[in-house]
Amino acid sequence: MTTGKMFILLGVGLIILGLVLDHAPGLFGWFGKLPGDIRIQDEHRSVFIPITSMIVLSVLLTLLINLFFRR
Template identity: 65%
Template sequence: MARWFIIAGIILIVIGLILWLAPGLFSWFGRLPGDIRIEKENTRVFIPITSMLLISIILTLLINLIRYLK
């Protein structure tokens, strides 16, 4: 279990460094077709349906790949 926490921590550090060094790299994320954005005078609602589906698919593929290689 500790090994998975270390791996998850390293992955989070790498993602953080990528976002810090190249902030424009993921500027498209959250603006995909299917992400709902409602803006009115005093209210803003953002529902990232497509973005979350994309993350879900990528994580599912990664987890299945890791399980397959194990």
Template identity: 60%
Template sequence: MARWFIMAGLVLIVVGILIYLAPWLFNWFGKLPGDIRIEKENSKVFIPITSMILISVVLTILINVIRFFGK
């Protein structure tokens, strides 16, 4: 379990560095078809459904590949 926490921490550090140094890599987030954005005069609602589904699929594939080759 400790190994998973270390891996998760390293992934978060790498993603944080990428967002800090190269924010243009993540401009697509929230702008895909299916993402809901409602803006009115005094309120904003943002629901990135499609973006989160895409991230979930990519992470699932990545974790399964790591588990498959880790044995």
């Protein structure tokens, strides 16, 4: 795959993701609320570390990439 085609596919994917997030915001409502995600808040600051959500996202992306780009 050439670099140009890869950038076109990446751009189309980002546009589709943006449209999905704009028209169905509840679809990703689980993100950041899974057990294992760390949220620390006090009066003046807030810290959010989405460990479990990032692991789930990483597994899903790995599966998708292996399905579409495996030779």
